[in-house]
Amino acid sequence: MAGDGESFSSDAASDDVKFGFQRPEMYKSDLAGTVDPYDRHVFLCYKSHDSWPSRVEDSETDLLPKLLSGALKARKKDISVKTRLTICEGRDGTELSDGDVLIFPEMIKYRGLKESDVDSFVEDVLVNGKPWASGVQEDLTGSHIFVCAHNNRDRRCGVCGPVLIEKFKEEIELRGLKDQMFVSGCSHIGGHKYAGNLIIFSPDPEGKIAGHWYGYVTPNDVPDVLDQHIEKGEIIERLWRGQMGVYVEAAKKEEEHKLPNGKDLKKSKKNAQENSSHEKKENVTSCCQGVNGISCCRDGSLEEETSKVHGKKELGRLSCWMGKWEQSDVLAAVAVVGAVATVAVAYSFYRRSG
Structure with missing residues (x-):
């Protein structure tokens, strides 16, 4: 028995060096700008992170994720905002159960999505932006933290993710914030080399829900994430990867077309041309109304x-x-x-x- 314990400890230490927070690639890459732009994030609660196959959204044995992913792809052109799907843990008897759907930044939840209801759910909620006719919409409150722990997709997230989840739960309980902060493991979100990866949905200083992505997060960073990001609404720049709904290049291009007083340069040019054309027309022809309705032009x-x-x-x-x-x-x-x-x-x- 003692030998088994020593072997397990040795394996864990070896994993940490190869795949965990001690791996050589930690902090080697710039994180900012490593998130593709998108506007809405849908999470489907389904089983636990250690049971997901590598491509859980395409698995023939996991029909619910497969059907929802397929419906989103099929209706992509009909959905007005760029929507991302991720699988998160759902365990019966807890806050989240299999089939529950969470939607951000709307901060809404639908319980118990079934395979037969996928098409109607996508049609009502994601395409038409209406409440689901076959379900009850619930409001989400507090801050929600999703940590990538998809072991069968990449070993780095499989090693780092569960450790971070436990650390978050421990810190949240110590602070007495279990009813205000919620943490869950999630499937692949991109950038395994940045593990530990996590996404936080919480109100910003203006009260708007923002989805912030962080990478290279270690257990030692968890108190800072809770204190600085969630409590104070301040971004931790050294770990920040990007944010849902932010299009930096588009904003820059828009600013290039604005004058110092905030007016649109294109419109100003157009108005100037129209005024010039109008003045020319006024110079060319002038009319007056003569006596008895006779016009003299x-x-x-x-x-x-x-x-x-x-x-x-x-x-x-x-x-x-x-x-x-x-x-x-x-x-x-x-x-x-x-x-x-x-x-x-x-x-x-x-x-x-x-």
């Missing part, structure tokens, strides 16, 4: 063109007249000079003959 552009044409004609006439005046003046001057010269020559001959 003037085409501004036509008057302007006519004025230009008339101006050119008058200028041409003036230039022509000036040209003619200069020519006659020159001829007259030449005639006068010629006459004077003739008189001078005649007078010269007269003096000589005398």
Whole structure:
């Protein structure tokens, strides 16, 4: 018996070094930005984490997860928000039982989903956004922590997850918060190399429900998660992977199209073009209502063109007249000079003959 105990302890220590919190890859990767954008998270409560096959949503022996996953994929185009499905633990006699469905950020729960009800549930709740006709909608309260413990999918989560779950439960009980904070193991959420992985759904400082993802979480971090994130609403940046509903790039692009006063740049350009076009139209045509309903309209552009044409004609006439005046003046001057010269020559001959 003693030998068996020593062997188990040795195996646990070996697992911790290879797959647990002592593994060499811990803290080697940047965590921020490792969550794909999405808007809604659906959790299906089903059995326990140590019983899930590697691909529990595709398992032929686990029809409920398979049917719900298939229905979500089939109606993907009909669901208005990007929805993610994860399996969480459901144990009869506890807060969560097999078939219960939790939906975030709506913070609602439906109990006892059956295989025959999957299509109607997806149609009513996820496609049409209405209460499920075959079930009773319940409100969720408090903070909900989901820890990836999917051992058959990846050994790292299988080693780290259960340890974190027990630590959270221990801390929550010590603080007397069992009716305010709830922790459960969940299936693969992506990023096994970041184990321990967890998602927290809790109200932010403004009262909105936000789903925050954390990685590289160890048992020593659990008090900080409870104190800093859940109690104070402050993100633990060194462990933070991302958040449900946040589209950083889209927000940046939107800001690029805004002026300092908050107005939309595209709209401003469009309005400026419309105003310019409107002013041109006003300059082109103006109308007034005459006596007895007779309308007198003037085409501004036509008057302007006519004025230009008339101006050119008058200028041409003036230039022509000036040209003619200069020519006659020159001829007259030449005639006068010629006459004077003739008189001078005649007078010269007269003096000589005398």
